Amino acid sequence: MKVLFVFAHPEKTSFNHSLLDAAVKHLEAQGNEVKVSDLYNMNWKSNVDEEDFLNHEKGSRLKVAEASFIANAGNKLTDDVVEEQEKLKWADTVIFQFPVWWFSMPAILKGWFDRVFACGFAYGVGVHDETHYGDRYGEGTMEGKRAFCMVTTGGSNDHYSKRGINGSIDDILFPINHGMLFYPGFTVLPPVVTYRTDSKREEVYANAEKAVLERMDNLSTVEPINYRKQNFGDYNIPEMTLKEGLEQPGQTHFDIHIKKD
Amino acid sequence: MKVLFVFAHPEKTSFNHSLLDAAVKHLEAQGNEVKVSDLYNMNWKSNVDEEDFLNHEKGSRLKVAEASFIANAGNKLTDDVVEEQEKLKWADTVIFQFPVWWFSMPAILKGWFDRVFACGFAYGVGVHDETHYGDRYGEGTMEGKRAFCMVTTGGSNDHYSKRGINGSIDDILFPINHGMLFYPGFTVLPPVVTYRTDSKREEVYANAEKAVLERMDNLSTVEPINYRKQNFGDYNIPEMTLKEGLEQPGQTHFDIHIKKD
Numbered sequence: 001m002k003v004l005f006v007f008a009h010p011e012k013t014s015f016n017h018s019l020l021d022a023a024v025k026h027l028e029a030q031g032n033e034v035k036v037s038d039l040y041n042m043n044w045k046s047n048v049d050e051e052d053f054l055n056h057e058k059g060s061r062l063k064v065a066e067a068s069f070i071a072n073a074g075n076k077l078t079d080d081v082v083e084e085q086e087k088l089k090w091a092d093t094v095i096f097q098f099p100v101w102w103f104s105m106p107a108i109l110k111g112w113f114d115r116v117f118a119c120g121f122a123y124g125v126g127v128h129d130e131t132h133y134g135d136r137y138g139e140g141t142m143e144g145k146r147a148f149c150m151v152t153t154g155g156s157n158d159h160y161s162k163r164g165i166n167g168s169i170d171d172i173l174f175p176i177n178h179g180m181l182f183y184p185g186f187t188v189l190p191p192v193v194t195y196r197t198d199s200k201r202e203e204v205y206a207n208a209e210k211a212v213l214e215r216m217d218n219l220s221t222v223e224p225i226n227y228r229k230q231n232f233g234d235y236n237i238p239e240m241t242l243k244e245g246l247e248q249p250g251q252t253h254f255d256i257h258i259k260k261d
Numbered sequence: 262m263k264v265l266f267v268f269a270h271p272e273k274t275s276f277n278h279s280l281l282d283a284a285v286k287h288l289e290a291q292g293n294e295v296k297v298s299d300l301y302n303m304n305w306k307s308n309v310d311e312e313d314f315l316n317h318e319k320g321s322r323l324k325v326a327e328a329s330f331i332a333n334a335g336n337k338l339t340d341d342v343v344e345e346q347e348k349l350k351w352a353d354t355v356i357f358q359f360p361v362w363w364f365s366m367p368a369i370l371k372g373w374f375d376r377v378f379a380c381g382f383a384y385g386v387g388v389h390d391e392t393h394y395g396d397r398y399g400e401g402t403m404e405g406k407r408a409f410c411m412v413t414t415g416g417s418n419d420h421y422s423k424r425g426i427n428g429s430i431d432d433i434l435f436p437i438n439h440g441m442l443f444y445p446g447f448t449v450l451p452p453v454v455t456y457r458t459d460s461k462r463e464e465v466y467a468n469a470e471k472a473v474l475e476r477m478d479n480l481s482t483v484e485p486i487n488y489r490k491q492n493f494g495d496y497n498i499p500e501m502t503l504k505e506g507l508e509q510p511g512q513t514h515f516d517i518h519i520k521k522d
Contacts, residue, residue, distance in 0.1 A: 010308070010309060010310045010311065010323055010325070011322060011323040011324070011325075013322050014322075014323075014324075040308070040310065044308075046307040046308060046368040046369065046372060047271070047301070047305075047307060047367070047368055047369045048271060048362075048367065048368070049271045049301065050271065061272060061274050061275075062271055062272040062275075063272070063275075063459075064271070064272070064360075065415065065459060099325075101309075101375050102371070102374050102375065102378065102436075102440060102441050103436035103437075103440035103441065104365055104371065104436060105371075106308070106309065106371075106375060107307040107308055107309070107368045107369070107371040107372030107375050108307065108308045108368070108372075110363070110365065110366075110367075110368040110371045111307060111368030111369075111372075113363050114362055114363065114367060114368050117363065137426060154326065155501075156500075156501075158499075158500040158501060158502055159500075159501045161500075161502060163502040163503045163517065164500075164501055164502050164503075165398060165491060165496055165501040165502070165503070165518065166440065166501075167435060167436070167439070167440070167514070167515045167518070168514070171432070171435075171514055171515055172436055172440075174428060174432075175363075175364035175365060175428070175433055175436070176364075178428070179363060179364035179427065179428070179433075180363050180364065198324075198326060230426060235426055238419075239417075239419040239420075239422075239425070240416075240417075240419060240420045240425055240426040240427075241419055241422060241424040241425050241426070242424045242425075242426070250513075252511075252513050252514060253428070253429070253432055253513060253514035253515065253516070254428045254432055254514065255514070256424065257426065257428070
């Protein structure tokens with residue numbers, strides 16, 4: 001397999017970096033090819049601005065999606081972005097590894113998505129009209145590739161449980177799993193989550209590494225999250241609302257977008 | 262009133278910036294004091310790293326929460342972060358204005374939260390033990406202040422409706438409204454959302470500005486989102502799970518954390 005890690009933690013001796021090292025070593029020992037985008041180490045530029053679009057006239061009005069589309073189509077994105085897009089094309093499996101900060105990803109990783117997921121590459125793909133609103137949510141550039149999140153949290157699993165005060169981890173990660181990974185076509189595997197990494201580090205680490213290595217062994221067999229594809233009859237067009245009656249009794253909120261039989 | 266805008270858009274002639282200008286002008290005309298943190302204009306540093314903590318020994322292991330706590334307690338955060346914290350202390354109303362990119366905020370704004378919301382300032386406040394897990398979710402440094410999001414989206418309101426393929430806008434914004442604003446103690450007002458800003462700009466803009474100015478007139482009277490406070494009996498401690506039977510029939514997922522009578 002060809003596995004790309006997109007990794008976001010500032011500290012080389014961190015809990016997260018140790019997990020990364022263990023995962024990479026394990027995969028390579030089994031003959032897989034691995035690439036790592038260690039965003040802090042790369043000094044990744046996070047903030048979208050006019051410098052990102054080499055054919056944008058400096059100082060003229062920047063319409064981000066339009067400038068992104070034109071630059072992507074004309075091969076005028078910056079080298080750092082193009083390199084990441086090439087890694088994505090190369091990989092069959094992409095792992096986004098980060099600590100959950102403020103119920104989302106660190107800014108440096110958000111900036112990776114904001115810049116690498118260009119218009120025409122990860123969104124704005126395919127026809128957009130009254131009968132077809134893009135090749136997205138199950139189709140697109142990343143179709144046929146797997147992706148998932150490997151995350152750590154300070155809070156406990158109770159805090160992120162179904163009735164937990166933070167909201168459930170599945171709901172917290174939905175805008176990422178569904179909105180950022182399934183959207184450009186990835187097949188999305190369930191996340192690997194380690195809770196309470198700030199306490200009892202040794203004990204928590206041992207279990208976390210075990211879970212991570214187990215996932216590395218099962219990349220090709222673990223069951224994906226069964227998100228409903230946009231363009232195969234489940235959604236009204238052009239409203240893009242789920243047709244009535246498709247969900248199971250009791251399915252509500254984000255959950256209705258997962259097909260359960 | 263004392264109103265702080267934290268604004269994240271790279272373009273001075275953008276839809277968002279026009280709304281900002283209109284809102285600021287309107288508030289000032291009525292005698293309110295206004296400050297604007299225009300993050301792109303400030304060239305805001307987004308990425309948390311060891312440079313953020315002036316008493317952190319360079320090259321030694323960086324444990325982010327710990328380093329943040331020590332720097333915050335010892336007045337060793339960087340000037341840019343301290344200035345933002347001072348603005349927050351000054352304000353009675355804070356408005357986070359941004360375009361929704363990938364179902365969240367632009368990286369530059371996420372980096373504002375990651376850095377300004379230091380440990381001991383916005384989290385890690387109060388006692389953390391088996392009987393009290395911090396002054397958070399309704400208590401904390403921001404208690405008594407209002408905050409809300411003013412956002413724009415490319416997709417239509419249907420796409421963000423209850424059955425919309427993106428997930429509902431309320432669920433998409435929950436990790437921000439509840440996890441980033443209610444958490445440090447803000448009273449959270451409903452968001453002001455403008456959909457489909459990329460199409461029919463003139464028409465959409467006129468309605469958007471009207472909605473924004475109406476909100477500016479009603480900052481002190483609009484009904485907040487009635488999130489349940491953590492430490493007033495609704496949650497089991499230390500699990501921090503909502504006690505059984507408190508939600509209304511049909512309330513599930515994020516929604517159970519909103520008290521409805």
